Amino acid sequence: AMDTSADPGDDFYEYVNGEWLETTEIPADKTNYGSFTALADEAEQQVREIIQDASATDAAPGSAEQKIGDLYNSWMDQEAIEARGLEPAQADLDRIAGLSSHEEIAAAMGDPALGAPAPYAGYVDIDSKQTDRYVFYITQSGLGLPDRDYYLNDDQRFQDIRAAYVDYIEQVFTMAGMEGGAEKAQAILELETAMAENSWERAKRRDRSLTYNLMTLDELKDYAPGFDWDATFEAAGLSDQDEFVVRENDAIQKLSATFADTPVETWKDYLTFHYIDGNANALPKQFDDANFAFYGKTLSGQPEQRERWKRGVSVVNGTIGEAVGKVYVEQHFPPEAKAQMEELVENLRIAFERRLDNGVEWMGAETKEEARAKLAAFTPKIAYPDEFETYDGLEVVEDDYYGNRRRAQVWGWNDMISKLGQPIDRGEWFMTPQTVNAYYSPNRNEIVFPAAILQAPFFDPNADPAVNYGGIGAVIGHEMGHGFDDQGRKSDGTGTLRDWWTEEDNERFEALAGSFGEQYAAYEPIEGYTLNPELTMGENIGDLGGMNLAYEAYKISLEGEEAPVLDGFSGDQRFFMAWGQVWQRLYRDEELINRIKTDPHSPSEFRVNGVVRNMDEWYAAFDVSEEDALYLPPEERVKIW
Template sequence: MKKLVISGLCASLIASLSACNSEKAPEPQAAETPVPQVAKKPAAAAVEQALTSGIDFENIDKSVRPQDDFYLYVNGGWLKTAEIPGDRTNIGAFYDLREKAREDVKAIIEDVSATENLEMGSDEQKVADLYRAFMDVETLNKLGIKPIQPTLDKIAGLKDKAAITAFFGESQVNGGGTPLAFYINPDAKDSTRYATHIWQYGLSLPEKDYYFNEEERFVNIRAKFVEHIEKMYDLAGLPNGKQAAKTILALETAIAEKHWDVVEVRDSTKTYNKYQVKDLAKLAPNINWDGYLKALGGDKQADIIINQPSFVSGLSEVIGAHSLEDWKTYLTWNELTHSASNLTEALDTENFEFFSKTLNGQAEQEPRWKRGVSSVSNTLGEVVGKVYVKRHFVPEAKKRMTELVENLRSAYGASIDSLDWMSDATKVAAKDKLAKFNPKIGYPDKWKDYSKLTIAADDLIGNKVRAAQLSHAQSVAKLGQPIDKGEWFMTPQTVNAYYNPTMNEIVFPAAILQPPFFNLAAEDAVNYGGIGAVIGHEMGHGFDDQGAKFDGEGNMRDWWTEEDLKAFTEKGAALIAQYDGYQVYDDLNVNGELTLGENIGDLSGATIAYKAYKMSLNGKEAPVIDGLTGDERFFMGFSQIWRVKMKEEAMRNRVATDPHAPGHFRAIGALSNMPEFYETYGVKEGDKMYLPPEKRVKIW
C-alpha cells in the first residue's frame, strides 16, 4: 500500500502512485509570461444555438426560500423523493455518474469477453479473464483459503520480530496491509527528484477515534468488530478465533494510539521529515530497517521522508511490547481481511456485513458484476480507459474544457491583482504559480504498460498479487529517474478531479465531464457554475492552507511575506468557524479544521468561476433561458452538482474521516460568502443564509 497525498474534488486519495494514469500537458510557462486572456466570443451565441439552461427543474423545492437554504431550494424536490438503493449508501450527482461509468465499463468488458480465441497476453485477454476470475464464485468456493495459504504458512514460520518487520515490506509488495505504508513520490522540497516515503497505516477501523471514543455507537462498532474477526476465522477454518479477535483489537488499539489524527495528517509542513536511512534505527530500534527496505526495493536510497515520525517511533514501542505470537496473529488477520472479497462467497459476505453494512449502513451487497467491473477497472484501469475514451469522450468536450480552464486561469489572475489583503511581492509569486498550473483533461497521451502482467481466469488472488507486484515495481523504478510529468493518478473512467502540489497540476478525467458538471448542450452559465467551479476548486487547492505552501515548481517553500501569511491564516480561521457551525445531525457538526482545504477550494472555485463567466460575456447581458438569468443559472448549476443523499452511518463515517464537508454545506457555505449571490437573490439580514459583511470570507 502506498500513499499519495493530493487534493481531490470528492474524496481524499490514499492511492498507489503507480496504479493510475498519464498525459503530456503544455510546458509550464515561465514566471514572466502573462496569464492568458479570456477568449472573445459573442454572449448571444447560446440563444442562436438554442442551448438549454442545463437546470434540473424537477428537482427544485419552491417551498424553500433560496435566501434561507439555496441547496434545498435547488435540490429539495429530489431529496424528498429520491430513494437510496439497497446496494448503495448514497446517491447524487457524483455517485450517479459513478454508477453510469461502471455501466459503461461493464459494456466494454462484456464486448471484450464475447470475443473468441483471445490472444494470450493481450490486453483483451487480461480484461476478459480477470473479470471471469472474479465472477467464478464456484471455483472460489472450492478453493477456500488455499490461494492465501502459502502466505499464512510463511507468517506462521516467522522466527522473530526482525522477521516480522521485514515481512511488513514483503506483504506490501504483494498488496497486503501492514502498519507502515511505503510509497514513492516527488520530494516536496526538491520536486525534481523522486523520494521514498513512509506513511502511518495498519488499522481495520476507519480512523483512530473509532478505537477510543466511548460514545455508544463506537463501543458497539468495536464489539461488532471483535465478533466479525471471530466469524472470519471460523469461516476460514482458522483456529482460536475468539482469542485472535481480542488480540487483534488490542494490538490495533495500541497502533491507533500512536496514529496522528485526521487534522494533523493534513499538515504538509509537519508531515515532511527527511531522515538519513542510516539513522532510522535510532528513531525506531525495533524495526528491522535493512530487511524491511530491502523487501520493498528501497534499500539503495540514502534518505527517506517519514511523514509521522512519532508514529514510527511509537510503533517501534508497540512492536517491543507485544509478543511474537501476537504479531503473527495480526499479520494473519491482515492477510485474511485484505483478501476476503477475492475468496469464498461466505468470507466475501461476512466482509461486506461488517465493513459496508455495520460501518456504512449499506443494506445489501452490490451485485457481483458491479464489484467485478470495479475490480477490472482498478487493476487494468488504463486498458479499459482507452476504450472508454473512444466511446464516451468527444473531442469537442476537451476543446471546451481547455477554453474553460484558460478562462478560469485568466479570472484567477485578475482576482489576485484585485486582492486588498495581499502585497505586490506575494502577488507576483502567486501569479507565477498560476501561470505554471499544468492542466490535464480527459485522458493520458501515453497509456500505462501492462505487458508484464499475467492474468489467469482461474487465479483471482494470484492476479491481484501479480498486479500489486507490477505496480510496486513500476513505482520503485522511478527512483533516480526524471519526474514523469505525464503520469496520471486517476483513470479516465473516474468521476473526480484532483490537484497535485508537487507537480502543480490540475487533472480532470473524462468521466466527470458530463451533466450536471459539464453539459455540451447547455449555455455557458450552468457550465461555469458546474465544471467551472470544479476547475476553480482544483486551482484553489494550489492556494489553500496546504497548497499555498508550494511554489509554481512544486517545491514546498515560504513564498509569502509575513504580513500576507498572517492575513491568509486569519481568513482561514474565519472559514473554520463558519463550517464548525454547520450541524449535520443534532449531535454532530462539520469539522471546520479538517475540511478547511476543501472549503477554500469550494469558495475559490465558485468565486473565480463566477468571475470567469462574467468576463466571458465581454460586457454584454447574458441571455434569459427558461426564465432564468445567467447569474441564476450559474448559482443553480453550482448547487446542483452537490446534490447527495446518504445513509446516516455513511455520513457519520464521512464526517469523522473525510476532509470534504457534506454536499449540503459545500453549496451553502461557499455561496454565503459571495456578495454576487446576495445581489442575485436579494439576501438580507434575517434570511438564514445571511452572514454579516464582516464575517464573509473572501480569500481569492
C-alpha cells in the same frame, strides 16, 4: 429537482434540490447517492460493455483485451473460487504461522506479495523539496477501522462498532478453522488501539509543514529503532535507498516502539486476520459475506452487497484501469469537448489573474508576484493521458482470480518503486479516464480532469454557459484553488515545498481562514457530530475560491453582454443553481458519521450553503436579506481568493 416553495435565503441547498431530496432513495447497494454517483453508474455500465466486448474477443495472449477479459472472467467465476476454498491462500498463511521473530515479521510486512498491513505504509512520489527526483514516503498505517477515533471515542456508537469488529475478527479465525479466535480478536483490538493512540489525527496529517521529514536510513533507524527497517526494506525491494521522507515522524517513532513491545504471536494473529480479510473477495463466499456484513452494513449502513458484475467492473478498473480507459475515451469522449474544456480552464486562469490584480486586497505585491508565477506554471490535464499504461509483464489467467490479484499486487508495487532514481514522468495520471472525479497535485502543480466527469450536470458542450461555469467551471476553480489553500499554498510554481509568503500576508491569510473555519465549526450535519474545520479547511477554501473564480470566468465568457433570462431565471441565478445541483447528495447516517470523521470534504449541503452565503453576488441574485437564515453581515463574509 427544485423546491421553489423554499426560501433560497433560508436554505439554498433545499431550494435547488428539495424535490430531488424528497423523492430520491439511496439504492440498496450504496451508502450515499448523488450527481457524482449517477455519473459513475453510467460510466460503470459503459465500462461493463467494454469488458464484455473484450471477453468475447479471441484476443492475443498478453494483449490488453486478453487481460481485461480474463481478469473479469476470473472474478465472475464464483464456482472456481468456491471450489478452491482457502487453498490459494494456504502457502501465505503457513508462512505467517511459521514466523518466529520480529525481524521475520518486519520482512513479511514489507513483502508486496503478502500485501500485509504494518504500522507504516509507503509509496513513491516526487520529493516535495527536491522536485527533480522521486523519493519513498513513509506514513502511519495499520488500523482495521477507518480512523483512530473509532478506537478512542467512547460514544456508544463507536463502542458498538468495536464490539462488532471483535466479533468479525473472531468469525474470520473460526471460518478459517483456527482455534482461539475470541482471544486473538481481543488482542488484535488492543494492539490496534495502542497503534491508534500513537497515530496522528487526520487534521494534523494535512499539515505539509509537519509531514516532510527527510531522513537517511541510518537516521531513521536511530530515530525509530523498534522496527526492523533493514528487513522490511529488503523484502520491499528498497534496500538500495538511502533517503526517505517520514510523514508523521513521532507517530512512526512511537509505532516502532509498539512494534517491538508487542509479542510475535500477537503480530502473527494480526497478520493472519488482515491477510484473510484483505483477500476476502477472492476467497469462498462466506469470507466475502462476512467482510461485507461488517464493513458494508455495520460500518457504512449499506443494506445490500453490489451485484457481482459491478464489483467486477471495479476490480478491472482498479487493476488495469488505463487499458479500459483507452477504449472508454475512444468510444465516449468527443474531441471537441476537450477543446471546450481547455477554453474553460484558460478563462479560469485569466479570472484568477484578475482577482489577484483587483479582488485579493489582503495580499501584498511581493506575494502576489509569486502567486502569479505559480498560476502561470500550473498545468491542466484534460480527459486522458497522452500515453496509456500497457501493463507489460502482468500475467492474467482466466481461471485464477486469487493469483491474478496477487500478481497484480506485486506488479503494481514493482512498477511504483521502479520510478526511484528515474527522471520525473510529467505525463503520469493518478485517475483513469472513466473516473468521475478530479484532483490537484501540489508537488506537480497540476490539475487533472478525467473524461468521465466532463458530462452533465458538470459539463455539457451544448449547455447554457451559466450552467457550465457554475458546474464544471467551479470544480475547475476548486482544483486550481487547492494550489492556494491552507496547505497547497506552501508549494511554489515548481511544486517545491517552500514558504513564499511575507509574514504579514501569512497572518492575514490565517485570520481569514480562521474566520471561515469558525463558520464550518458551527455546522452539525447529524446530531452530536459537528464538522472539523481543521480537517475540511482545504476543501472549504477550494469550494469558496472555486466559485469566486468561476463567477469571474463566467463574466469573462459573456464578453460584456447581458446573459439572457431563461425559464424565469437570470444568468447569475442559473450559475448558483448549477453549483447547488452538482452537490445534490443523500447519505446513510453511518456513512455520514464516517465522512465527518475521515473525509476532508464537507457534506454536500455545506459545500453549497456554506459557500454561497459568503458571496455578495448570491445575495444580489436571490434578493437575500438579513431576515434570511443564511444571511451574513457583509463584514463577516469571507473573501480569500
